[in-house]
Amino acid sequence: MSSQGGWGSSKEFLDLVKSIGEAKSKAEEERIVAAEIEMLKRRIVEPDVPRKKMKEYIIRLVYVEMLGHDASFGYIQAVKMTHDDNLLLKRSGYLAVTLFLNEDHDLIILIVNTIQKDLKSDNYLVCCAALTAVCKLLNEETIPAVLPQVVELLAHPKELVRKKAVMALHRFHQRSPSSVSHLIPKFRQILCDKDPSVMSAALCALFDLVTADANAYRNLTTSFVSILKQVVEHRLSKLFDYHRTPAPFIQIKILKILALLGAGEKHTSENMYSVLAEVLKRSDAASNIGNAILYECICTITTIHASPRLLEVAAEITSRFLKSENHNYKYMGIDALGRVIKINPDFAEQHQLAVIDCLEDPDDTLKRKTLDLLYKMTKSSNVEVIVEHMISYMRTLNDAHNKTELASRVIELAERFAPSNQWFIQTMNQVFELAGDLVPPKVAHDLMRLLAEGAGEDDEEADSLLRSSAVESYLHVLGEPKLPSVLLQVICWVLGEYGTADGTHSADDIIGRLCDVAESHPGDITVKGYSITAITKICAFEISAGRQVDLIPECRTFIEDLLASHSTDLQQRAYELQAILALSPETVANILPMDASCEDIEVDRNLSFLNEFVESAAANGARSYMPENERAGMSTVVTGTHEQLESSAHALRFEAYEVPKPAAPPPIAAAPAALPFPDFEEQKPESSRSLRKQLAADREPDADSLNPEIVRLRLDGVQKKWGRYSQPQSSSTSTSSLDRRGDHGSDQVTQVGGGHREAVAASSIESGPVSELRQIERKKPQPEISTEKQRLAASLFGGPTASGRFSGSGGAKVSSRPGTIVQPAEKVLPPRPSSGGSKEKASDAGISKQIAAPSIPAPVDLLDMSDDNVPRVMTTAPGNDPFKQLEGLLEPVTTSSALPVPPQTASMDLMSLYDGNPAPSATGPVTTVSDLVSIAAPSSSSGASQSSTNGFPSLMDLGDLSASPFVELTGSVQGQASSKPMSQLKKGPSRQDSLQKDAASRHVGVTPTGTNPALFQDLFG
């Protein structure tokens, strides 16, 4: 057959292709194509174009359209060509039509008749051409027109036609299930067609049918099993072999169907076990297609009712995939691993290094697949590492779709497993920065809530510290040029609420920044609203602290702008700010108390305090109340919604109700006069017009004006406050809580001066800076990748690894790793200790090296170099991750072994490391080290007794001892052991208690009646 210029290509077409191919630029190409289109447009409408010429034109049209240009002017010619009797022209016509038109195109109706005719043709090739076209061109309305003919073809003598007819029916079923519903039994029938290729076509259709409803087809299981058995046993003709594998696509299809049929069905599954074993046995693991079948087996085995024996084989194959050098197999291996660990979670641990390899692979697909896998196996012990990887991957992404998905995953993981609030806030900030407005607003509200409510512990100091650090980080973030709106809202809110709380920043400073924010986002009303509200709050805090507020000019302009804003919401806010500036400190303190964002707002839904007013009004001849639905006119409704829209107005607006006169004076002016505290409390309900608060009230149906104190303290509905307008809540303030708040405010200010440093230090031990430390440690040059990987693996896969490493399966793992220095190190190690001077220590070193070999791949004679490793590992010791601690436990032994060799001691090294860190804590890590060493020593010798490389009698005793520390170690992995650092204790299960305590402390002198309504449910639930 000629390789070029066969029929169908004219000289002109070849010239066209040639000139496009030689085009120097995109523009030149465009020009050529445009000229071609012009030419074609002219030619095809000429009368009496020879049919063959027309065919060429149409082929050229197809080509032009493939390049992305509109060829719709020629569609009709293509349709006409399908009517031609000449097979060549007809086929060309069909080809063009299937490429040009989709099933809903208007021209289709002109083809249906031709298709009908062709389906009845004596020439099977014409039938085939029509059947191929049918798959693409028909929709729900046109399918019935050709259905009878297609069904007829199911009985065609040629298997090629039968096969295509089945395919066409399958396509019809996909397009419009109802149109072929009466034919579904046919598919079962076709399964018994004497020609296997027709049967295989039916499998495609049955796969879809089984996917939709497995129960209806479960009785076919034995048929599928027997077909598969015959295929596997090579009973089909050699024609169906592909690279000596019998009918692989049939095997794969049937395996997929079996997975659907056997899922959750013990009996059905048992029928498959033997054939699955047979497939596994016979598949050729050396060929690609053989592995395709094996992978499909894994999918089936892990989906159906489990058979331990088959699972074992599946796991084995998965290991082989993961260890393969071929990236395709690695990809399949990661996927298979995800399936296997669903049934056997411990399986992951054996392959951690392979997983890490994939995670660090430059191959994007592989990396993403691995992140998928990690996402599925995230626990609280490895969340930090996984999220860190996700975020660093997110940095490299630039399409919105993937970013959104990844961001939502990060948020989900952070909310579910966050080890500390600080970490959560930092993570969220990163997500906002990277994914910006792709993040749902609820996440921002959760973040603000968390900041407002603090750690949920009985520790106001830590909370304010958290807030200060948030303020600092946000002020820093504001320096960035382009920030997403959501993040800006959070920033404004935080600055407004806590910007001046710790005294490091002056009010003017913060207000200036807030004005900048608003100014640089002129189009964003929400951000502006947040900004002006924040300014209002800061002014209020200043006033209530007794300081004179002198607005900076920048801010005045801003306010003036807003006063004339098109947005009534912004106007309202600006007016409020102006009004507040005119009030006395006392009043302002009531309106916008310091740090009151978590206080509840009380709602008296009966408006009982109004009774008096209503009565007197009625006595004066006012009309009685008429329910809304009885009223004509919409004015009241409008008012209602308007009030809902008005935001921070509640602090001010309710004054209007307070004065029992129809012609109320301007609310703000009335405020200072009409504010004796008891009354104030009663007025609160008026602010409850907004739906949100009514909801809050709904949660407390027993809200009773007789018992206001108790009711007020219930924190139910706290999350309702996270609506947009809730920040400056003031109304819940009772006299007592006011006092408290005043104290608290000054507390915060004074504490900052003295206790600040101390507090920082404290928190650095507690929870936060772990991640910082880790970052520092990351920045260091990593001499040994495998150390890093090992640690990564450890932190990802958590507890079981430890036992795995001790119990010898780790040995196999290590030796199977290619291209690291681990192996030599291992081999060299055992003899070394005996040559060392101090027997005990040296052997400790050797053994522990051997145990932790993957962590410290440096050869023994370079031991002093390992000092470089030590501090790096040690930094993780105080971390939150239990497994990290465990690893830390092992590593220090090396330190001790290294002691005699270099002049410096390990602890010196440690100290020097911590010099670089913010707020070094002298005691924390160091004590840990010594503790750890003492624990690690015996446990490592247990490794010695197991590996029995050298049996020092003195060690045997220690080996006996080892049992208990070791148990303890594994215990600590589960977060129960006593050797946890402080942070561990801090975030123990007592969160609920401390939450309550915190709630109690917030409401000094009053007994809380209800439990705190799962403030952190989202986070830790």
Place this chain on the structure above:
Amino acid sequence: MILAALVMNTQGKPRITKFYVPLGVEKQQEAIRTIYSALSQRPEDSCSFVETENIFGPDTKLVYKHFATLYFIFVIDSSESELGMLDLIQVFVETLDRCFKNVCELDIVYNFNKVHTILDEIVMGGQVVETNSAEVLKAVQDIWKLERVGDLNVPSVRGIGSYRSKS
């Protein structure tokens, strides 16, 4: 099912495009561009799969193979086997090779209607119909034999050789 079968060269120029799901011309071009930019960024030894959720919806990926100057690409959903698709590409290329004797990019450009015929014998309506390249070839040759009856004036083409060596 198979959502699309594409052949494009390493410059991103489409050579064969066949979509088994309805997709407007604009969308098709966009898909081709996105796929090309995804593929051209991939290092040589990476795996043959790329997730394409942003083009073809959830759970879809493309399986591709790189031969000389061409990418052969199948876009599939989760009901097809990824590794199996690699072999399907192999079948496709083997058939082309048998058909054109040492197939090269230009064969595909100049005979793209032929290539479509071959593809139609392998994949129909998004489902794999035949995986034996000998069978495919036989079916295709049957068609061509018949077509030739009505098409005697095969235009002879000259000068291709020189063009071919240039590119």
